[in-house]
Amino acid sequence: MFRGIYKVISAMLVQxxxxxxxxxxxxxxxxxGFFKEILTQKALPAGELVREEKGSGGESAREVVGETNLGVVVAETAMDATPGVVKSTGNPLDCAIKGxxxxxxxxGQNLFYTRAGNFTxxxxxxxxxxxxxxxxxxxGPIEVGDAQEVTIREDGSVIADGEVVGVIALYDFERPSFLRRLGHSLFSATPDSGEAxxxxxxxxxxxxxxxxNVNVVEEMARLIExxxxxxxxxxxxxxxxxxxxKMVETFGV
Incomplete structure (x- = not known):
């Protein structure tokens, strides 16, 4: 009797x-360096429609008369790891990863990962x-001491007063979409993402x-829909x- 209500509620939760x-x-x-999220949904397992009757001797008889779908639920919220648009800032310590x-x-204790290269x-x-x-x-951590001029080259070399003091390391993952989002464009590795x-x-x-990598037009369309x-x-x-x-009032519970 309440199949319709179950389906509607699950649809409301998904939306x-x-x-x-x-x-x-x-x-x-x-x-x-923000990566947008994409929501996917899946159908709930089909449920059985059962007719239950009592025989003349008081025994209970159950008969499966069909199946019904109880609606949809959120499957997962996945991250889209497509790189965003690179924009020039002119700051010598700002850098964006190509590819x-x-x-x-x-x-000092934990490792994190990011695409945001706004350093200081x-x-x-x-x-x-x-x-x-x-x-x-x-x-390890890149230190420039009390250098007066610090620049970063395209190959990741860090130059302090004309000398190379370190090289920026880049890491990737087998499945970057499964990184754990920590906020502020930070991520950490998970068993699903694999090791760095x-x-x-x-x-x-x-x-x-x-x-x-957020497309405003696409997200506004999703929001309205x-x-x-x-x-x-x-x-x-x-x-x-x-x-x-009405059914309860007419036939009782």
């Missing part, structure tokens, strides 16, 4: 999740992110940053609820 994903993507359209790969960062120097002469995470090179793989070569766009679908499902819920109430 609400689509609204949340699209809204979050749009909120990060200007976030450096695949991630910068490796550390807080801390008070101890180390190249860091705005939040203070160390940029890792092939031999050191890249043999480094190619950077210096004095530039990679923007998000999901909002309208949610509204339609909500009206269907009201109709199904009224029908169920």
């Amino acid at each position: 609400q999740s689509k609204v949340d994903v699209a809204s979050n993507n749009l909120a990060n359209v200007n976030t450096t 695949k790969g991630f910068f490796q960062l550390s807080d 120097l801390d008070s101890e002469g180390r190249i860091v992110t705005p939040s203070g995470l160390f940029l890792m090179g092939e031999g 793989i050191l890249q043999e070569s480094v190619s950077l766009a210096v004095g530039a940053l990679e923007g998000s 999901a909002s309208r679908a949610y509204e339609a499902a909500s009206k269907s819920f009201e109709s199904e609820n009224e029908t169920a109430q």
Whole structure:
């Protein structure tokens, strides 16, 4: 009797999740190195329609008379690891990765990965992110000391007062879409993503940053579509609820 209500509720939950994903993507359209999320859905397993009757002796008899689908649910929210558009900034410590790969960062204990290359120097002469995470090179955190002039070359070499003091290391993953999102364009490895793989070569766009890969028009279209679908499902819920109430009043529970 309540199959219609189950289907409508599951549809509303899916559409609400689509609204949340699209809204979050749009909120990060200007976030450096942000990867958008994509929601996928799947159908619930089919349920059996059973007719249950009692025989003359009081025994119970069950008969399967068919199957019914109970609607859809969210399968997963996956990350789209397609690189974003690279834009020039003119800052000598800004750099964008050409092609695949991630910068490796550390807080002294844990390792993180990012596509956001907006780096700066801390008070101890180390190249860091705005939040203070160390940029890792092939031999550990890259330090420039009290150098007066610091630049980064396209091959990842870090030059301090004319001398090479380190080389930026880039890493990639077998399945980067399965990295764990930590916020602020940071990611960490997971069993599904695989371990970080050191890249043999480094190619950077210096004095530039990679923007998000969010397409505003596409996300607005998804947001409008999901909002309208949610509204339609909500009206269907009201109709199904009224029908169920009438059936209860007429035939009892």
